[in-house]
Amino acid sequence: MSDRDPEIAVDWQTRRREMARNGLRRMVELVAAKETDRAAGPLPLHKGVYIDEERFEAERQKLFLAQPVVAGLSGDILEPGDLLVFDAAGPSILVQRGKDGIVRAFRNMCTHRGAKLVEENEPWSGHRSRITCPFHAWTFDSAGKLIGQPSKTSFEGCEIGARNLLEIPCTEHLGLIFVRAGGGDPIDAAAHLGGFADLLSALELHRARPVKKGVLTADSNWKFALDTYSEGYHFSALHNTTIGQTHYNDVASVDRYGRHHRIGFPDNSIGKLIGTPEAEWPETDYGGVHFLFPNTVIFFGSIEPGKFFTQVFRLFPDGVGKTRCQFAVYAPFGVESEAQRAMCEMAYDGTAMVVQTEDYRVASAGYANLLAAPDDFHVILGSNESAVQSVQIHIAEAIGMPIN
Template identity: 75%
Template sequence: MSDRDPMIPLEMRRSMARAAQRRMVEVVKAGQTEAAPAPLPLHKSVYTHADRFEAERQKLFLGEPIVAGLSGDIPNPGDMFLFDAAGPSIIVSRGKDGVARAFLNMCTHRGAKLIEETEPYSGHHARLTCPFHAWTFDPAGKLVGQPSKAAFAGCEVGARNLIELPCAEHLGLIFVRPGGGEPIDAATHLGEMAPVLAALELHRATPVKKGIMTADSNWKFALDTYGEGYHFATLHASTIGQTHYNDLAVLDRLGRNHRIGFPDKSIADLVGKAESDWPVTDYGGVHYLFPNTVIFFGAVTPGVFFTQVFRLFPDGVGKTRCQFAVYAPFGVESDEHLAMCEMAYDATATVVQTEDYRVASTGYANLMTAPDDFHVVLGANEAALQTVHHHIANTIGMPL
C-alpha cells in the first residue's frame, strides 16, 4: 500500500466498515453480543496486590513496546516530545535524518533533566542545552557542545552521547521500550492488528489537544471501562447510551491486541434491508494495543472524524494516569474543524473523568476494604476484558 494513494486506505476502511456492519446487524437482530464462553471471576488481588503490580511495572511498562505518541507529534527534524508516564523521563525526538529516536531525558554530565517539563510537553529544539552546565546535544542525541572541554579530556566523547532507548516508528505510531533492552519489532508486536491500523492512516493524524485524566484506581480497573458496552445505558445514559446499543459489541481478537465495534442505533435501519441498499459508511472502532493503549477512530458526530488516543499508566498500584490526546485524522481542515476536534476532546474527557473514572475510583476504594475472598466477575458479555486480563497475566507470568 502506498502512502501516496489516499483512496486505498479509504477503500480498506469502507470494506472494514461493511464487514463490521454485517456482524452488527446480526448482533442487533439477535439482541445478543459476541461473547466469551463463560464468565471469568477475578480475585480482587489482581487489581490490588503490590507484587502483581510490580511485575506489571517491570514486564509491561518498562519491558514492552509502549505507544509514546504518533508520528504527527514530531513531524519535522528537531521536533521533540516528552514521554514520562511509564517511569523514566524520556525525550522522543526526530533527527535531521528524519528518524524518530528515544533518549533518557538525562544529561550525561551529572544527570540533570535537559527538558524540565512533563508529559504532554512538545517543542522544537535544533539543539538541546542542559540547564545545569550547558552541555549541548543534537536531536539525534549526539554530544555536540561541552564548555571547558579540556577538563573532560580522557572521557571518551562518544560515550557521553544521550542514552538511547529502543524506539520504532511504524504505521504512524512511535513505540518506545522505556526500560531499554531489545530493539522493537513493531510489525511483530502489532501482528494481525497491523492491517487494521494501516487503514487508519495514523501517519496523517495531526495533534489537536492533549491532557491528563486520573483515577484513584489500579490501571487495569480503569482500563476495563474501555472494553464493554454493558455500561452504556446506565453510566452514560445521556451520551453514548443515547446513540449506541447497550451491551452489544463485535469483537476481533488480534493476538494480544483487539478491536471492538459498538453498534450505534442507525444499524436498526439496515436490519432486513438488502446489503446493496446499505449506505456506504466510513469505518469506526475501538482499537486496543497491548498493554495500555486504546485508540478510538470514528465519527463522534456524523461525518466528523476524530482519532482519540488513551494511554493508561500506573502512578502506583492504586493510581492511574491517562495521557489523553485527540488528533484530526487527516489534518486540520478548517477553523471549524479544529474547534470540533477541541470540543471532542473536552466532551470525551468530561465523560471519561466524571463517569468512567468516577466508578473506577469509587469501586477501587471498595476493593481495598472488600472481604479477603472477594472476586469481581467479568461476564461472558465482557469478552474483551477477559482477553486483556488473560494476556496481561500470561505476559507477566502470574496466572489469574
Template identity: 30%
Template structure:
C-alpha cells in the same frame, strides 16, 4: 492482508453486529472468568506488571503528526521514566532517556518543541538530535571525557502507521509485526500519519487495570452513560477480535440496519461511524476511538502506586482547524470527551478501587459477554507467568 481484504473483513464484522442488534444479542464466550480482587491492589503484582509488561513491551508513546519536521521533539514521563523522542535531520525518529550523562538532569523540558540540539540547563552539556554528546561547557577545566561513551541512553524505537513505538528497556528488541500480527494495517488504512494533532488532556484515576477495564466493554452503556453514549450505541452489544494481545472492539449503533442499507453490501466495511464504531485496543495501555469529528487516544500509565493511574487523552483530527471558530469548536470537543471519560468512567473507577481494597469480595467476575476484559486479563497473566512455552490466550 491487504486493504481490500481488510475492508471485506470489516464488512463481515458489520454484518455480525447488525445481527446482534436485530436479535438483541452480543459476542459471547463459553464461560465466566474470576479475577482476584487483590490483583488491583497488590504492590508485588503491580511491580511485576511494571517490570514484565510496561518496561518490556513496545508502548505507543507518540504520533507521527506530533513530530512532523526534523528537530521536532516530545519529552514526556512514561511509567516513571523520562523519555525524549526526536525526529532527526535524516527524518528518522529516535528515542532516548531524557537524562544528561553528566549529572542526570533532563536535557529537554516536558512537552513539545523544535531545536537543533539539546542543552542541559544544569551545566550546559549539549547533545545532538542523534543523542551524541557534542559539547562540554568549560571543557578545558573539566578534564578528559570520551564523548562517544557519554551520549544519551538510546531506547528501541520504531515508527509505523502514523504511530511511534518505544520500549523502555534499552536492551529490548522491537518486532511490531510479530507483536501486532497485521493489526497496524487498520491504522495505515485510516491514514493517521497524515492527521493533525490537536493536543491532550490529562486525568487521574484508580489502578490502571480498573480504568482499562472500562474501555473494554459496553455492558455498562445504559446504566453509566444514559445521556452520552447510550443514545447512539446499544448497551451490552459488542464484537471482539484479537490480534496478539491487542484487540478491535466493534460497537454497532442503534440504527445500524438502516445506515448499512444506504450502501451496497460490499461497501459495509467502509462504514465506520456510519452504522458502527470501533474501539481499537493496543496492549497494554492504549485505547483508540475514532469519531467523525475527532479521535481520542487514551494512554494509561500505571502508578506511582497500585491504586493510581495517569491517563493522557490525545486528540487528533483528519484536517487541521482552518480558523479560530474551528479551533474553538475542537477545544470544546476535547473538553467534552475529557469530561465524559473522567466524570462517567474514572470517578466510578475510584469508587471501585475503594471497594476492592475493602476486602468485601475475594474475586470479581467477568461475564461471558465481557470477553474483551477476560482476554485482557488472560494476557496480563500470560506475561506475568514468564513462560514462553505456555499457550497464548486466543479470542
C-alpha cells in the same frame, strides 16, 4: 522512505468503506439476534489482580518497562528537531526526530551529572535543534551526540563520544512511535502488532495531527480503569445522557488479533436495517475502538458523516492504586479548517468530561471498595465482557502470574 508517510498504492478510503460494510453486517446480525460477542463463560478475578503490590511491580517491570509502549504518534514530532517528553512509563525519556528523519529515544538525562535536560512533563512537546542542559550547558544534537562542552579542557582524558545521550529502543511504524522504556533489544513493531497491523494501516495514523492533549486521572489501579474501554454493558446505566442514548447497550462485535483487539459498538440506526435488503443500506463511515496491548486505546470514527477524529488513550500506573491517562485528540488527515479544529477540540472536551466524571469516578469508588472487601472477594466478568476477559488474561500471561 519513512513509514510515517508510507508510499503504498492503496486507496485507504475505499478500504475503510469495505471495513465499515463488513462491520455493519456483523452489527445488524448482533442487534437482530439481541446478542453480543461472548466469551465461553464468566470469569471470576480475585481482588488481588487489582490491588496486589507484588503483581503491580511485575506489571511495571514486564509491561511498562519491557514491552513496546506507544509514546505518541508520528504527527506529534513531524519535523526534524521536534521532540516530546515521554515519562508516564517510568523514567523520563526524550523522543526526537533527527535531521535524517529518524525518530530516536534518549534518557532525559545529561551525561555530565544527570540533570534533567527538558524539565517539562508529559504531554509536553516542542522543537529544539539542539538540547542544552540547564545545569552546566552541555549541548547535544538531535541524534544525541554531545556537541558542546563548556570548559572542555577540564574533561581531558574523558572521551567526548562516550558522553553522548543514553539511547533506548525506539521505532516508528504505521504512524505510531513505540519505545521500550527499560531498554533492551530493538523493537520489532511488525511482530508486536502481528495481524493487527493490516487493520491499523487503514487508519492512516501517519497522517493524524494533534489538536488537543491532557491528562485524566483515577484513584484506581490502571487495569480497573482500563476495563471500561472494552465493553458496552455499562452504556445505559453509566452513560445514560450520552452514548447510552445513541448506542445499543450490551451489544458489541469483537475481533481479536493476538493480544490486541478491535471493538464495534452499534448505534441506534442499526435497528432500522434489520430486514432491509443490503443493497438499500446506506454507506457508513468506518469506526471502532482499537486496543493495543498493553495499555493503549485508539478510537477512530466520526460524529457525523465524513467528519472524523482520532482519540488516543494511554493508561499508565502511578502506583498500584493510581492511574494517569494521557489523552489526545487528533485530526485524522491533518487539520483542514478552523471549523474542523474546533470540532476536534469539542470531541476532546466532551469525551474528557465523560471519562473523568463517569468512567473514572466509578473506577475510583470501586477500587476503594476492593481495598476494603473481604480477602476472598472476587469481581466477576460476564461472558458478555469478553474483551475485558481477554485483556486481563493476556496481562497475566505477559507477567507470568496466574489470573487467580
